[in-house]
Amino acid sequence: METPKNPTPVNQRIREGLSRVAMAMRTDDWNRAKTSGLNPTQLAILELLEGREDGLSVKEIAANLGVSQPTATDSITALERKGFVAKRSAGTDKRGVNVGIAPEGLSVLEAVRSSQSVAEQSVDALADHEQEDLLITLVKMIRHLQEIDAIPIQRMCASCRYFAPFSHSDVAQPHHCNFVNAAFGQRDIRIDCREHETADPASRAATWDVFQQG
Ligand code: SF4
Structure with missing residues (x-):
């Protein structure tokens, strides 16, 4: 039991x-x-x-x-x-x-996309900080799935050559996107970005170290 x-x-x-x-x-x-x-x-x-x-x-x-x-x-x-x-x-x-x-x-x-899915509605029911935590947790899980070759590399910031994590002291917008040359926050992290370009493996590993320690 x-x-x-x-x-x-x-x-x-x-x-x-x-x-x-x-x-x-x-x-x-x-x-x-x-x-x-x-x-x-x-x-x-x-x-x-x-x-x-x-x-x-x-x-x-x-x-x-x-x-x-x-x-x-x-x-x-x-x-x-x-x-x-x-x-x-x-x-x-x-x-x-x-x-x-x-x-x-x-x-x-x-x-x-003109109508909201039930999944999106269930996310809307979470507090802002819960949404952010969930987003980052999903990024970590997806990244692990990529590392063990369970899924291909996704168009996430974490694997993008334009991503500079925690390069700003502003806690609301600590990350930098070199594609648009702008700062952005944790809740703006992308899972499927059209502008994504995959970084080389060494850069991806280094970026990830900075991201998860931040
Ligand atoms: S181009 Fe897209 S995936 Fe790459 S860092 Fe900028 S927002 Fe993230």
């Missing part, structure tokens, strides 16, 4: 908690996608491609979404048929083909 005196390990209970949040988010994703005649994987592909001018290969899309390449291919084909994505040559590799978002796909994202 489980009691407060003899609980399951904390990592297990947090995983259970995250799984309840994920359940609500999955329902959310279905409802949001349905309004645009998509399924959640197709919507996730549009969100992934937003802001990536060179697009991504099918392999990269599959890896980022944690789905098989055939599943990614099926969803891309459906999106292409609707005119929401288009194939283009892959950067310097003239033989390669990437998938990029089309203007019609961007319009779909705009429409989908």
